[in-house]
Amino acid sequence: MADSSASYIHTVHHLIEECLIFNMSKEECIEALSKHANIMPVITSTVWSELEKENKDFFEAYNNTRRRDHQAHSLSSSSSS
Incomplete structure (x- = not known):
């Protein structure tokens, strides 16, 4: 059972x-x-x-980039309307 659980978690991770x-x-x-x-x-x-938790630095950068991209998209959408 443990092998299948680990495999399932690995699949979710992927x-x-x-x-x-x-x-x-x-x-x-x-x-x-x-x-x-x-x-x-x-x-x-x-x-x-x-x-x-395991990749704190990556997720901080990822979330900052997503936020910045979202803000840029919002600005470009509002300036074109």
């Missing part, structure tokens, strides 16, 4: 990495994995949180 490539937020990733991979939201959330 899918989260795919979400990161697509610049998704934690909430977007949880929703996508629930909808497309039938992963329970609590599992995705737990694995994401563990990854954040």
Whole structure:
């Protein structure tokens, strides 16, 4: 059972990495994995949180970049309307 649990967690970890490539937020990733991979939201959330703890610097930079991109997109959207 432990092997299959570890394999499942590894799969969720891999899918989260795919979400990161697509610049998704934690909430977007949880929703996508629930909808497309039938992963329970609590599992995705737990694995994401563990990854954040283990990779603090990466996630700080990732979240800052997402925030900056979102702000830039908001500014360009409002200036073009």
